[in-house]
Amino acid sequence: MYAAELVGVTKRFGPVLANDGIDLAVARGEVHAVVGENGAGKSTLMSILYGLHRPDAGEVRRDGHRVVLRSPTDAIRHGLGMVHQRFRLFPGLTVAENIVIGAEPVRKGRLDRAAANEAVAALSERYGLRADPSALVGGLPVGVRQRVEILRALYRHAEVLILDEPTAVLTPGETERLFEVLRTVAATGVSILLVTHKLSEVLAVGDRVTVLRQGRVTGRFTTSETDADELVNAMIGRSLTPPVRRRAHAPAGDPLLEVRDLTVRDADGVARLSEVSFTVRPGEIVGLAGVAGSGQRELIDSVTGLRGAVPEVLLTGTPVKAGRDPRVAYVPEDRHGRATAPAMSVAENVLMGAQRDLASRWALPRAKVRARARDLVDRFSISAASVDVPIGALSGGNAQKAVLARELTRPSTVVVAEEPTQGVDVGVRERVHDLLRAARDEGAAVLLQSSELSELRDLADRILVLYEGRVVAEFPGDATEKELGRAMTGATG
Amino acid sequence: MNVFEWSFLAGVLTATAPVLLAALGGLLCQVAGVFNIALEGQLLWGAFVAVVVSDLTGSAWTGVAGAVAATVVFSALLSGPAVALRADPIVVAVGLNLLALGLTAFLMRQIFGSGGTYSSPELAGLPDLGELGLDVPVLREQSPLVPVALLLVAVLAFWLTRTRSGLRLRAVGQHLDAAQAVGLRVSGYQHGVTLVAGALCGLAGAQLSLGNVTLFSEGMSAGRGWIAVVAVMLSGVYPGRLLLACLLFGVAEAFGFRLQGAGLPQQAADAAPYVITLAALVLAAVARRRRRSYEHA
């Protein structure tokens, strides 16, 4: 009998068929990996298992019995626990409060803090998940926050623990520690569902693996009997294309982007960037690697001018201008928060930055705005009902193409791309890569930040590794993931 | 301490009490992540119903109960659209403030047959603490709801930090999705606080129309609900700070009166509470900024 089963689960979001008749079964004490490309439907499936979504068809079984999960409350009651891709923690509450919430110990009608702290300490001890029960969660490092999430599930007696991309935010060291914890937990009979993109992890910690592609199961393997190639084939329907040929001639000329000894402090005076120096020359793609929060945000905001005038940043030899330096094309990571105004039309979104060029003395003619947008939509093969629909109505990949269309058609010589393929499908991904290469070939200096090491290796001529606000290492574009991963943890050399 | 200062303190408390009661409701909503700027309308509605019920029944306490009940019902007009349907709470509140203004003025004419101000010797006001045997300076001439308001500050502080439901409420306000994910009935809590805020505004209104005075006049909330909103903004989720913010307003109003006595024009007194409240907001914001000003080395 399986601890948890999803049988024939189908879920549709409007036109998107996120899950299409998926069967998945997890045995007791098993670590079961779920892999698949962005948008394959992994998170949706896990959300269904945790009662966050109701399936359109199919059912969920626990210990062989059918259960109806209307909400996370139901799921928790049925012994399910989940650690979300985006943490669901309360920054203003303590570790203990975050863990016991929903099932708090109470004495004489009052919250029993002592009992809560004790229970949390006991759990930490048992699973080797160290965390100070009375610390405020808001100030904790990412790895510890994740532990709090896991402890919360265990505190609620989870027998099936779902982790959605738990390693995306972790350093390799933290990842290693997490895997130890997962093995300990699984050994006590808890079943673990592990969603991840990283095949090495699947092979390292998983017992079995299920591969999803476009909402369907395309493979079921026992990890001891498979390898990365087989998994990739199931994931994308073909083998990986051989590494892209690098351009013949080397980048040359004066640097278009130069950062000299840049130090940036945050609101509390803590240095987020320390003495960062590098250059990007015309026709060069420089990759930026590092675990989340290593200073990428501060560096990119400094380079684009969004942090104001930063004398340490030189574009074509002169300091970056405050506001948004027009010499930079910038594809931000946060598609709805920064890169677009979701409620405005496609035409008005791709207009941003070009409005003054299109305007005559008094007017910004609508016809011109729409004509230009139609041109971009055609050239970048963006699929949109019309240029007048809100950009928020476009699929993620098409919205991303629109952002690229806008930025890459700016008359700029420096291109900053931040996670340019996050959450987009393979086709878009290849197109995005082609566009970045084309920009490079036309002589732009490209700064590419990505958490996908394979992407950096595919595109970058050089890769800088950021760790705690410093550039700790520089590699050629063909560095191994192992080398890069080591540097990302701060291990120099 | 001489009589002059006692009377000043009494004036401060009188001005503070209704604002504080309403602001406590606003604070609860803020803790639970509901933006409630309908306090002004609810305060006015509470004041009106308190007078109507007291006039009908001859009992001030029935009036208070009626105000609380009626304002809870009124606040459902906020919680329904804003919490259940997730409508823009600002827009709904703007509508409700207008509705309260119109409804009270309209019903006043229907019930009492005239607009403007209604008072009558038969209208029972809340007793003074002095009459109830608490013959202490400052409190002597206050209604029992004044100490109740002060007590509620402590009760709320205790509730939010020491009880299970208080913890859950704070959780809901901090991270809605997370609260949902740990199995809390998020909208239940949000409905709850919105209605409790209604009850508190009912008390605030009753204190205004049956405690501070014994009558109803059109628009008598006169911006107090907005001051309460500002007090909530100033104090975050801390009831103690809320008390201070509301006292600041009380002092500003009482001080404004003194300004007149000192020869300044009446208009200066009118403006004083707003100017002082705004100044406090600005100072608080600047202080927040200064704490971070060593950011650029």
Place this chain on the structure above:
Amino acid sequence: MSAPAVAHRVVASAPVVAVAGALLLTTLVMLVVGVDPALAYPALVRGAVLDGNLEYTVAAFVPTLGMALAFALPLRAGEFNLGGDGQLAAGGVTAAAVALLVPLPPGAAVVLPLIAGAVAGGLVAVVAAPLSTRLGIPAIVSTLLISAPAVSLASYLVRFPLAEPNTGIAQTPPLPDAAHLPALGGSGYLTIGLPLIAALTALWLYADGRTVLGYEIRATGQNREFARYGGVRVGRVAALALAGGGAFAGLSGALIVLGPPHRFVDGALTAPGYTFTAVAAVLLASARPVVVPLTVALLTFLQVGGQGMEREAGVPSQLTQIVQGLIIVIVAVLATLRARRPR
């Protein structure tokens, strides 16, 4: 689109549904308190448009539309301007002061006070901009707080330095004839204020949809981070939008003062509640600027008609405030229901 389809869209549009819903609820209120709707509604219509009342409706329409722009313009940039009363009073008293104290040739005697009023209103409003963009104090609160002292200041000025001597009421002396708004036709209430505000409304609609500034204001209102990222100087744009809104309010005040009875009477500008009627109208238009003049007309109709209803049918005119409040709540609800409908 076919004619029936157009008709369907109009009938199902949010303002129409909201007004219908609010009227339904109001009728219910009437029935509950024993007012005969068959008596009240005709009286309302007569009070607004018949028996020569139309000129009052038009006279009230002018400042209400001005105040609607005062709210709508900053709203496009994402700032709530609830301080219209203060900006209105500041504009009115400034216009009166200029008209009374500065000897001006004909023509300039009207134009200069209007400009001065607009500038004064804009200055009062723009204070909220740095408070919002630099200190994070929401404009919805700061404009409201600034409004009260501005009203008090106007009241002080008209009571003391600008007061008419030997009168029982706090008001300025009558403005010189040259400063009177030229009337259109025989009536003193129908002035060039109407074409002026209509032209300014058209100008705003044009600027909003067809200029760089309008685009940047809208982008700032839709997603401030997006605009900032795109190179828009959002601090400046927000300040400009607030100042523009305040200028409309100040101009409205000036228009009232230069119209009959041609003086600043303490309280006369704020008492009719133009500010919140205008807020209601703009919210009713639910983010479609072209509709604003229509919703303003509708609510002015209700307001002025309400007076007639009170005189003739004995129904308190505050009923129209109830209608307005209900309309706003219903509009807010409809907006979410629309957003929820699957595309």
Place this chain on the structure above:
Amino acid sequence: GGTDAAETAEAPPAKSIILITPNPVGTNSFLQLGVKGAEAAAKELGASFKLYESKDPTSIAQNVDAAVRAKPTVIVGISFSFDDVFTTVPKANPGQQFLQVDSCAKEQAPNLACVSFKEHEAAYLAGVEAGLLSKSGQIGVVAALDTPFIHRWIEPFFAGATSVKPAAQGTPLYVGGSNPFSDPARAKSQAQTLTGRGVDLIAAAASGGNPGVFEAVAASGGKAFGVDVNQCALSPGNVVDNVLKHVDVAEHAAIKEIFDGRTGGVKVYGLAEGGVGVNALGDDLASSGCTVAASPDVVAKVKQTRDDIFAGKITVADPLQS
């Protein structure tokens, strides 16, 4: 709302009176008196009566126009708020009779009659009482707004007090706020401010706010003066006397004159004409409930002061004329 007082079902009376107030009547005793006078006149003259309550200066003009269209026998407007409208409208409608109570338009048309009062004379008498009765020598006024007209209740009151007690100190405070004429809460706070600094006698000139003043003096052991009507019964034992203004009587008489064809002109009602006064001078002093009844010496002094005013020995300065 429009109230029909004298209405006959079959044939509406040919004569009618429309009264327009500047604010909602509510508990505003002054406006209540205005309504009372017009109603009484309507009853006596067999006319119909309608009341238009205005909300603000704009709605005053609108109500006046609506009234003109209804063509009643007379249109009555109360208070100085009608100064502007009654300058223009009567001229434009020469066939219509108008009556302004309590003030008069600057340029008076022949079809506009005016009734005004010398409130300052009565306030002076109340001040005399206050001067004699104050123990602390500190007296005060809580007035609705700091407008010139309202000063008629302030300076003469203090002048009366200093005439009998030269050392008396007078302090005026104003209610202000968004609701100055009906905000008893603020009125009470202002009165408390005064009592707090030792004031023991307060003249309440805050209209709807007066009850707040009475509440404050009742708590502090001081006493107050009412305004316009006998307010002694509102707060038994706490009100010394009232600055009476017989608006109803004067208005009734003026309407009657207009109905009789004597139109236009100004009538000023002072002490001599019986238009203003204090309860101490009334025949019903004993039953008035006013506490001044318990001080015959004060009543005697008030009577003497009145006689001095009649005789011209005392002239009460009118703050409006200064």
